[in-house]
Amino acid sequence: MKKTKKQRIPIPIELSDEVLKLSDRTCCVCREKGKDVQIHHIDENPSNNSIENLAVLCLQCHNDTQVTGGFGKKLTSGQVIKYKNEWLKIVKDRNDNLAKGIQSLDKQQCWDDINFDNQQGIEGAILGVGLNQNYVEACPKLNIFQDAINCLELLNYVNIIGESGSGKSLTAFQIAYEYSKKGYKVYKYNGKDNPTLYSELSPAIYILDNAHLYKNVANTIQQQAKKECKVICVFTDVINSNENSVRITSKQSVNILYEYYTQNAEQIIPIVKKINKKV
Ligand SMILES: [Zn+2]
Numbered sequence: 001m002k003k004t005k006k007q008r009i010p011i012p013i014e015l016s017d018e019v020l021k022l023s024d025r026t027c028c029v030c031r032e033k034g035k036d037v038q039i040h041h042i043d044e045n046p047s048n049n050s051i052e053n054l055a056v057l058c059l060q061c062h063n064d065t066q067v068t069g070g071f072g073k074k075l076t077s078g079q080v081i082k083y084k085n086e087w088l089k090i091v092k093d094r095n096d097n098l099a100k101g102i103q104s105l106d107k108q109q110c111w112d113d114i115n116f117d118n119q120q121g122i123e124g125a126i127l128g129v130g131l132n133q134n135y136v137e138a139c140p141k142l143n144i145f146q147d148a149i150n151c152l153e154l155l156n157y158v159n160i161i162g163e164s165g166s167g168k169s170l171t172a173f174q175i176a177y178e179y180s181k182k183g184y185k186v187y188k189y190n191g192k193d194n195p196t197l198y199s200e201l202s203p204a205i206y207i208l209d210n211a212h213l214y215k216n217v218a219n220t221i222q223q224q225a226k227k228e229c230k231v232i233c234v235f236t237d238v239i240n241s242n243e244n245s246v247r248i249t250s251k252q253s254v255n256i257l258y259e260y261y262t263q264n265a266e267q268i269i270p271i272v273k274k275i276n277k278k279v
Contacts (some may be wrong), residue, residue, distance in 0.1 A: 008046035011054065019054045024094075027058035028087035031077065038062060042077045042084075055084040110195045111187035111206070116177050125260060131170040133186075136177040140259075142167055144246040148175055148232070151246060157222045157231035159211070161247045164236055172207050172232045179205045179230065189217065197221055203228035211235045 011019075019039055026033050035058040042053050044065075044245045057065070057080070064075035068082035114133050118191065122138040129140065147173065151158040158175075185204040189195055195217060197206055211218045211233035218233045225231040 004043065006045050006047055009049055010136050011049050015049060015051065015054070019051065020056060020087050022091065023056035023084075024091045026056065026087075026091075027061050028034060028056055029061040029064075029080065030058060031087060032058065035059075040080070042080050044077070055080050081246065102134065109195040110189060110191070112190050114173070114186040114188050114207070116173075116180060116186075131167070133173045133177070135170060136174045139167075139170055139174070141174055142171050145171060145174060147246045152232070156225035156227060156229070157233070158246060159218075159233045159235055161235045161237055164184045168234050168236075169209050172209065172234050175232060176205050176207060179203075184230070189214070197224045197229045197231070203230075204230065205230045208233045 016039055020037075023037075024033075025037060027035055027037055037056050037058050039055040040055045040062055041048060042055055045053070061075060064073070065077075065080065067074040101259065112182055118131055118134045119137045120134045148158045148160060152175065160168045160172055176184070180186050182205060185202055186207070187204060188207040188209065192215070195206075197204070206220055206221060206229070208214060208231065212235045221231050222233065
């Protein structure tokens with residue numbers, strides 16, 4: 001039986017672009033990324049350029065459609081259709097999830113969104129209430145601040161180690177604040193779940209406070225750190241210092257605060273008086 005030669009009609013470029021895009025430029029059968037691919041006419045009719053008839057195949061899988069004889073070896077048109085439909089759905093779901101990435105990250109249980117929109121005066125610092133992200137502007141920076149940023153730039157993560165009450169958490173927030181000005185989102189671990197880092201759509205900086213309580217989490221997220229995905233771990237003084245750490249002591253931070261207070265005495269003394277009146 002002689003096959004009549006079918007006339008090949010070139011696939012319009014817009015159509016081939018669309019077919020390749022829907023298949024993520026990946027063979028729909030073996031799905032190995034990076035292989036050379038071509039557009040295959042499922043019904044073997046090169047003049048039938050309807051989108052249903054076009055499938056992206058690598059050269060190897062395409063060869064499998066050409067096999068003659070050898071039962072079960074041939075990649076039949078029916079199989080190609082099944083593989084194709086399944087693969088296009090996988091690609092579509094993956095793209096949808098990627099697009100939803102930021103919302104799902106915000107909703108993720110283990111990372112709290114941190115913003116710096118509610119800055120408070122120095123009063124809270126003097127009162128010694130828990131210094132959080134709302135005091136990054138009012139409080140002076142400790143001398144480890146720049147060291148920690150250098151470390152983050154170099155390694156994409158830094159360990160801040162210090163005694164209890166030495167200002168290390170506030171320093172972590174102050175560093176994150178600097179990055180937030182550069183467009184980084186800021187997240188803080190809240191102790192739930194096993195965290196993973198995401199940076200699909202915008203760069204982010206992740207803070208793990210009380211990291212001595214979550215050593216496994218600290219290890220995991222440090223390994224995932226990268227340029228667009230930076231990690232600050234804050235340890236109370238229980239681990240040995242190493243070159244990837246910056247260390248503060250209460251004495252250092254007290255000295256810096258003292259210096260700051262004396263330089264800003266005019267502003268601070270009325271606050272102290274007000275507090276004393278309350279007491
Ligand atoms: Zn293939």
